[in-house]
Amino acid sequence: SQVSAAQNILFQNGSIVALMGGFGIGNNPNAHTTGVGLGASDVEISGMYLHQTGANTITLGGIQANAHHPADPRMLNQNTKILESIFTDLAYTIDSAIPIFTSYAKDTYIVHNDVVYVPYSGICYGYG
16 A cells, blocks of 8 residues: 555555565655655555565555655655554565655654564664
8 A cells, every 4th residue: 555645545454465566655756646655645544454464564654765854845855653553563565664664754742552473673764
């Protein structure tokens, strides 16, 4: 799933099982025809069960220049909440993958999540 150039998005009480990757939130500048693919605001992921993904389960934000110094203010990723979700048995294909990876995002809340049985780090916040 890729959320880009979007506002007020809610993923709640669902599951992602046996996928290569999970959620991409505002991390692909080419994901939208407007060219504002980095911009995602007011996105909430809560009460989710995320199990057996092959790579990063949630990737919030990009790592290229427009991620940390956006040419257009609409490209800013902001007000993201990752709450009360269960992350288990992850990174099957890429063992250095991370359940929650966040870079260059403003006002991000990662609260009350269970992260278990991962081969590397549970949460990675920041880049560069």
